[in-house]
Amino acid sequence: MTDKTLLHAEEDSFLQQLLLNSPGSGEMNLFPDQTEDKPQFTIVKPEPGVCVKTKDNKGEKIFVNICKTSQMPSPKDITEEELVQLLDDEVPDYRIPMSIGEPHAELDKSGKGCTAYDVMISDEFMAKIIKSNIFHGFFMSVLYEGLENKFGIMLERNWTQLKNRKCLGNLHEHHIRAKSKPRILEMSQEAAAAVDERQTKSLISELPSEVSSAALREADKTPEEPECVIIQEPKTGYPEFLVAEVKLPKVKSSKTVDLDLGEDRIFLKAHPEMYTLDIYLPYDVIQEESGAQFNRTTNVLTLTLPVKPA
Template sequence: MASVADTSLLSAELQEEEEEKEFQRLLLQATQKIQSFMPSPAESKPIRPLPGFCLKTRTSSGEKVFVNVCRSPHIPSPPDLTNEELACLIESENASTFRIPMSLGEPHAEVDKSGNACTVYDVSISTTFYNKMENNDFLKEFFITIAMEGLSEKYKMDVNNQEWRILKNRKFMGSIAEQTIRTKSKPFIQEMDSSQVKEEGRNLLQPSASQSSATVPQFTIVAEPSISHPDHLVAKISLPKMCFFVLPP
């Protein structure tokens, strides 16, 4: 007959096995969720960006941060706008519709010229856009602002977007890592409100005779994050004339 000690030991072993199985299940679930957000091999390819110029900035805590601005012919260019057209677009309500395709590389540790450790990010853009921006200070400053915002949002780092400088005698800091870019673009997503939809889709929203009393609700569709490729959409819909009932469980 099994003793009390043997029974307790067996119970502990069974509990340990169940906990191990649950851990493996959660690990597999987390891995599958991460993979679902990653592009498939058919939708992506590795590239080796070429150096362009290097930015130096600092975090709020004073840590040095360098950004290698790189170029690649495999990255598409944004719409070709003049400075005047871009300035008008920035001042308008449709500023979020202008996007600069760019690849934000993972941070990597390097050593600066003083022998101190620093963090470096590689940002790659179209070679065509880089060539246009090279001698256009307005366009360059606009791009740097967007790139800094993208890095801050993606990697949750607190950098001063207004205090940066381009290094004169260095095109890049450390090394430039290989990057993976999408070969199949995501659907173009932009923030828009119901007034824009009614203006741009006037024919689609024209009510028929049986729908003359219908009211188009006020709504806003927001892409999150607003920088780079959005992960999801958030729809905010105002339905003041609707009644909602909560059913008991």
């Protein structure tokens, strides 16, 4: 076996150790209460928010019930100035979590038939778009694009917000996919040592992280924001997976760590009030195939996140 072949074999072995739940690995089931045939969903009844009226390209009346709920995640909390700067980009990197329900037939105030759509966002973001015209305008452009892409319709960009009603018709329940909560596997000291030794050879390039470990906080009152580095493989081009390494020097056991994984977001909390981490990922990941492993020797939590195809 040549040195080059040996190197590739070592890299493959290392990556297999990182991909804890790759298809067919048989390592563990990260989601014991969920199968591929029966994904877990939460049924949410939205609360009325605001109702806007517009028309489609055929001249038919369209009503959009913009609803709210505490069970939807909020987008990243940024200022109006930061949003304006993002809008200068060709493709603004700002995601708004929302749930778009199926259309339902309703009657307008004159008794004529019309179509209504229910769109659900978080309570916090609803308050923001009501307060800020800049966020409201950006949200409406994203909302229009979402409706048109999902249902193959074309909507007029002129719209009116109804003053005397918060919704048209009865709001329908939404089925929201439950948050993925990867079970954290603790590595034995022997396995941790083997992985640490292999990691001394740089196989993966680093991506910039949105985490600031120097965030100001009140001692013993506000949870610390841990240091996090996001790396990718392969190191050039579109990645096949990401690896997030979170340093938790005060954590002794993974049992004290709560971890939620979204499509493009990591939320971590270590008890009692030690660490809180809430960051967005540079790519969408496959939650069901992701893994988490805590190294008790280095106190590093490693998340292995397969990236959705481009």
